[in-house]
Amino acid sequence: MNRAFDGKVVIVTGATSGIGEAAAVAFQEAGARVYGFARRNDAVGAARENHPNIQWLVADVADEGQVTGAVESVVRQAGRLDVVVNNAGIGVFAPLEQSTGETVRRQFEVNVLGTTFVTRAALAALKASKGSVVNISSASGHKPSPGAAHYGASKAAIESLTRSWAVEIAPHGVRVNSIAPGPTDTPGIDKLGVPAEAIPQLKQGLVKQVPLGRMASSGEIARWIVAIADPSVTWVTGQVLGIDGGMSVA
Secondary structure (H helix, E strand, O other): OOOOOOOOEEEEEOOOOHHHHHHHHHHHHOOOEEEEEEOOHHHHHHHHHHOOOOEEEEOOOOOHHHHHHHHHHHHHHHOOOOEEEEOOOOOOOOOHHHOOHHHHHHHHHHHHHHHHHHHHHHHHHHHHHOOEEEEEOOHHHOOOOOOOHHHHHHHHHHHHHHHHHHHHHHHHOOEEEEEEEOOEOOHHHHHOOOOHHHHHHHHHHHHHOOOOOOOEOHHHHHHHHHHHHOOOOOOOOOOEEEEOOOHHHO
16 A cells, blocks of 8 residues: 555645545555644534544535634644645536525635635644645636636636645745646535536536546546645646546547
């Protein structure tokens, strides 16, 4: 088994399900001491039962004070921080005429502000360890997303932050990259604001856009999150890596 992260400390946000959960487990199996962040107490309670070797904290990434305290707590407990995976995010699929201020605002608060708050809170520790940031974008961040324009815009912002931060903090030895998944079969699909009876049709529509003809599993995405954060990957920064079954080139 690859133990590339022995002695390393990793934070994964939105870690109780889907891609975040798969990434947290993969880092733990690779030797890391993993801290999983989630917004809800009940989700954290269930995660502790399912993954007792991962440390769990309640933190809403959109709450600046709350998430800053959580990151500082990790650094105090662990004595260091090597990797931050900004996975926490939400998406609401709705055409422009049905969008509301609240749904648009919440997507940017979690996806953009949350990523900013976590990374800023972790920055001093990452500079000390010459660590790595992995932001989770989406194929929607660089492809037109009719019916999900604000979600796509929030993910485009993540890709812009990735490139700018990579240049900004490269002199400190910190790498910043982004993974942009295509359609992935996770519990988040059921939280997109689409009626339950329309979910099968939504999935079929997404699959039609993928040359490989299927949705990804969370584990397939997590594999690349771990790979790009690997300490031996010293010469890759500012990149947005599409793990999307060919969707971005179709």
